[in-house]
Structures are given as C-alpha cells and as structure tokens.
Amino acid sequence: MKKNFSALFAVFLFILLTGCQSKVNDPLDFSGENKNWSANITLYSAKSDKETALINLNYLGNQIESIGDFGISLENSNNKNGIGIRDVRLDKEGKFKEKIEVDTDKKMNTSDPLVLTVEWNDKSEDIVLKAQ
Numbered sequence: 001m002k003k004n005f006s007a008l009f010a011v012f013l014f015i016l017l018t019g020c021q022s023k024v025n026d027p028l029d030f031s032g033e034n035k036n037w038s039a040n041i042t043l044y045s046a047k048s049d050k051e052t053a054l055i056n057l058n059y060l061g062n063q064i065e066s067i068g069d070f071g072i073s074l075e076n077s078n079n080k081n082g083i084g085i086r087d088v089r090l091d092k093e094g095k096f097k098e099k100i101e102v103d104t105d106k107k108m109n110t111s112d113p114l115v116l117t118v119e120w121n122d123k124s125e126d127i128v129l130k131a132q
Contacts, residue, residue, distance in 0.1 A: 030114050030129035036061055039116050039127050041074065043102075053083070053102050057118070059094035070120035072096075076112055 031040040040056040053074070059067060071086040083102050090096050114129040 029132040031132055032116070032127045032129040033060075034125050034127050036125055037118050037127055039129060041114060041116070041129055051102050052099060054099045055085075055097065055116075057090075057096040057116075059090055061094075064090055064092070064094040067094075067120050070118060072119070073117045075115050075117075 027045075028043045029040065030043075032038070036059065038058045038060060042054040044052040044054070055072070055074070057072065067090055069087045069089060071084065071088070073084040083100065085098065085100070088096060088098070113131070116127045116129055118125050118127065
C-alpha cells in the first residue's frame with residue numbers, strides 16, 4: 001500500500017512540476033491602440049537575461065506614404081529595459097513587423113503594461129500595451 005501511495009505521489013508531483021515549468025516559458029502578449037497606430041508585442045524567453053520580442057505595428061491612417069522613416073521605442077512601466085529602433089519603414093499595407101533580442105530582467109517578465117512610442121515626421125505618440 002505504501003509503495004502504491006509513494007508511486008502515485010511521485011507521478012502527481014512530476015505532473016505538477018512539469019505543468020508549472022511550462023508556464024514559465026509561455027510567451028507574453030501585449031497589445032494596444034491609439035489614434036494612428038495599433039501594436040502587438042509578443043515576448044518569448046530566450047535565455048535567462050534575454051528575450052525575443054516580436055513587434056507588430058500597424059498604421060491606422062489612410063496616407064501610408066506620408067509616414068516615411070520612423071522610429072519606435074519600447075519601455076516597461078518602470079521606464080526600464082527600453083529598446084529602440086530607428087529609420088525603419090512601413091510596408092505597402094502600413095505594417096511593420098520585426099523580431100529583436102532584448103536584454104531584460106524579471107520586471108519585464110511580468111504583466112505590467114509596456115509603453116511603445118512611435119516617432120514620425122516630428123510627431124510622437126505613445127501606445128500603452130496591456131497584457132492579454
């Protein structure tokens with residue numbers, strides 16, 4: 001009886017630990033929208049101090065050609081771990097998609113909102129990205 005209980009407990013513990021471990025590596029999705037832009041960012045764990053960020057940015061206006069070169073920066077709610085990309089262009093559908101590696105700490109791995117700033121033609125707009 002003790003052997004069966006020990007074996008059952010070991011299986012239960014293994015399942016519990018395996019389930020908890022997989023959640024640590026699940027990607028975090030953030031999205032938001034403002035007047036001119038919508039954005040979605042997915043963070044994937046890469047290494048203990050790095051993550052891969054997949055950035056999807058969409059221009060919501062009708063004059064895509066008026067945007068030209070633009071820049072974006074991303075920061076967490078504590079203004080830490082910012083990344084920046086400069087001199088990029090939208091595709092012909094008004095979309096920008098890029099995958100970049102980011103140095104992070106545990107604060108970036110939370111569900112705190114992120115702030116994505118888009119700068120173009122002497123204009124700047126912040127998009128608050130909330131965890132999904």
